[in-house]
Amino acid sequence: MTKGLKKGLTSYGDPGFSLFLRKAFIKAMGYSDDALERPIVGITNTYSDYNPCHGNVPQLIEAVKRGVMLAGAMPMVFPTISIAESFSFPTSMYLRNLMAMDTEEMIRAQPMDAIVVIGGCDKTLPAQIMAAVSADLPTVVIPVGPMVVGHHKGEVLGACTDCRRMWGKFRAGEIDEVEIEAVNGRLAPSVGTCMVMGTASTMACITEALGLSLPMSATIPRRIPSACARRN
Secondary structure: OOOHHHOOOOOOOOHHHHHHHHHHHHHOOOOOHHHHOOOEEEEEEOOOOOOHHHOOHHHHHHHHHHHHHHOOOEEEEEEOOOOOHHHOOOOOOOHHHHHHHHHHHHHHHOOOOEEEEEEOOOOHHHHHHHHHHHHOOOEEEEEOOEEOOEEEOOEEEOOOOHHHHHHHHHHOOOOOHHHHHHHHOOOOOEOOEOOOOOHHHHHHHHHHHOOOOOOOHHHOOEOOEOHHHHHO
């Protein structure tokens, strides 16, 4: 069974030429011959400016790349669909299977001996796990982790549980526009998934229980604060 850069060669009718061309182009990225002989670990990149849940993905990618290189392999980062719950029209749910197909096909199409998928929220982790299982490669899942909790008038805010509760109070006239605007800037104090035990945290905990992610990785909070949170 072929491994590393020799795996899944492009069908040009000449395997030797396919590898020759692959090495020629990838060397333009600065890789040495020694690096190109190593096993390849693919790393998904689900970062998007539309996706605050995945706002810490660039930092996680750099950490994973260091670990892969220390283990003697070559990390290769590649992009996939990024699903953001509140930015997807008409709903994020129908994009889950599309993400699963996109991720699986990119794993299959590109040479890699193992895969690290990085993601969070309730649609992304199932999509990535379905993709990795179908592609049948050794897989490690890294949940992006929950955001830190917010506070308002001495009360802990949980997104997105208190978002519904506080919006209901506003619609009922119990709080005014000034207060609901203050709540809006405090519900999500940092990047990461919703910090309540909702569907995002549930999927991360299930992933950990399945043994696909490292112990305790599902609940590590992310501490990259938002500008609104800093002002408040």
